[in-house]
Amino acid sequence: MPIHVHGGSVLLARLAEAGVPGERLEWSEVLCEGPVPAEADDEGFRQIRADWLAEHVGDPAAVSRIAAGLRAQDEALAAAAGRDELVLWTGNEWFCQAIALALIARLGPAGARLSWVAADDDPDRPGCSVSELDEAGLRQAFAARECVDPAAIALAVQAWDAYRAPGPIRLQSLVDDAAAFVAWPALRGALALHLAEWPGREDGLARTERQLLAALADGPADLGALLTACGRAEARPWLTDLLVLARLRRLAEGDAPLVHLAGSAPPELKAEITEAGQAVLAGRARWPTPARWLGGALLDAATPWCWDGERGRVVQWA
Numbered sequence: 001m002p003i004h005v006h007g008g009s010v011l012l013a014r015l016a017e018a019g020v021p022g023e024r025l026e027w028s029e030v031l032c033e034g035p036v037p038a039e040a041d042d043e044g045f046r047q048i049r050a051d052w053l054a055e056h057v058g059d060p061a062a063v064s065r066i067a068a069g070l071r072a073q074d075e076a077l078a079a080a081a082g083r084d085e086l087v088l089w090t091g092n093e094w095f096c097q098a099i100a101l102a103l104i105a106r107l108g109p110a111g112a113r114l115s116w117v118a119a120d121d122d123p124d125r126p127g128c129s130v131s132e133l134d135e136a137g138l139r140q141a142f143a144a145r146e147c148v149d150p151a152a153i154a155l156a157v158q159a160w161d162a163y164r165a166p167g168p169i170r171l172q173s174l175v176d177d178a179a180a181f182v183a184w185p186a187l188r189g190a191l192a193l194h195l196a197e198w199p200g201r202e203d204g205l206a207r208t209e210r211q212l213l214a215a216l217a218d219g220p221a222d223l224g225a226l227l228t229a230c231g232r233a234e235a236r237p238w239l240t241d242l243l244v245l246a247r248l249r250r251l252a253e254g255d256a257p258l259v260h261l262a263g264s265a266p267p268e269l270k271a272e273i274t275e276a277g278q279a280v281l282a283g284r285a286r287w288p289t290p291a292r293w294l295g296g297a298l299l300d301a302a303t304p305w306c307w308d309g310e311r312g313r314v315v316q317w318a
Helices: 009-017 042-056 060-081 094-107 135-143 150-163 169-176 185-195 207-216 223-232 241-251 275-281
Strands: 003-006 023-026 086-089 114-117 259-262 270-273 292-295 297-299 305-308 313-316
Touching: 003 009, 003 060, 009 023, 009 135, 023 060, 042 060, 042 241, 060 086, 060 094, 086 094, 094 114, 094 150, 094 185, 150 169, 150 185, 169 185, 169 313, 207 223, 207 241, 207 259, 207 270, 207 275, 223 241, 241 259, 270 275
Parallel strands: 003 023, 003 086, 086 114
Antiparallel strands: 259 270, 292 297, 305 313
C-alpha cells in the first residue's frame, strides 16, 4: 500500500476524499528557511531547527514540543520507508522543493522505494502546483507518478550538501550547470531563488526583503496584504505568513530600521516603511546585513558574498 507524503494536511485529506489509495503521512518543515548546518547529526539538526522555529513563531517555550514533533515525524517517515513505496507530492515552488530535496537526499541512498507526483504550474493559481489539482486531477497524477530514479537521487545528495555548505559557491556552481538538472528541472529554479536571498550587492537586501519594501512603498499594510504582494511578484509563490513575518521583524531591527511595526502580532500587526527603508529601496543607502541563517551559512555584515542582480548570481564583494 503506497504511503503519500506531503508537507500539508489539506492535500492529504483531499487525496482521501478523491479515493486515491494509500496511507497518508504529513512531513512538514520550513527547510527553505533558517539553519541547515552540515556538521549537525540528526538529533542536533532537529534541535537547531526547533530553536529557530520557536524563536520565529514567537514562542521560545515551545522548543521542546517542536523538537519532539520533528523527531516524531522523522521516526514515522523512517518506519514508512521500511514498509512500502513513499509517494512524494511535490509542488514546483521552493517551499515544497526544499522538503523533497531533503527527503530524497536522506532516503534515496538508503534504498527507500520513492516515487513522486508533480504537476504543471497553473498560471491562474500559482503556488504549490499539486495542491491546485481537483479530485480527478489528483487521481490522474497519482496514476502517472514516476519513480525517483538514481540520477535524481544523486542530484539530491549533491544539491543538499551544497545547500548546507557554509558558503554559496558550491551551490552557485551547481545551479550554473543546467545539464545537471535534467532529472529534476524544477529544482534548479528553486535553488536560484534561494541564492537570490543573499544580500544584494547594491542595497544589502535579500530579494524577498526588497519585495516587501516595494509593497510598503505604496503605504502601510498588514501581513495578509504583504503575503499577497510577495505572491504576485513570484512566478511560483513560496513564502508563508511565518516567513514574511520573519523578514518584517528583521527589517524592523537595528538603530536605523527599514520598517516600523505596529501591533504585537497578526492579525493586528501592521508594517510601515521608514525613511531609512525608503532610502535603501531607492538605492541611496545600503543596509548592513543583520545576522541570519541562509541554508548552511550564517550571514552577518562581514559576509564576503553578495547577490549581483545584474549578473543573476552570487559574487564576492568588490
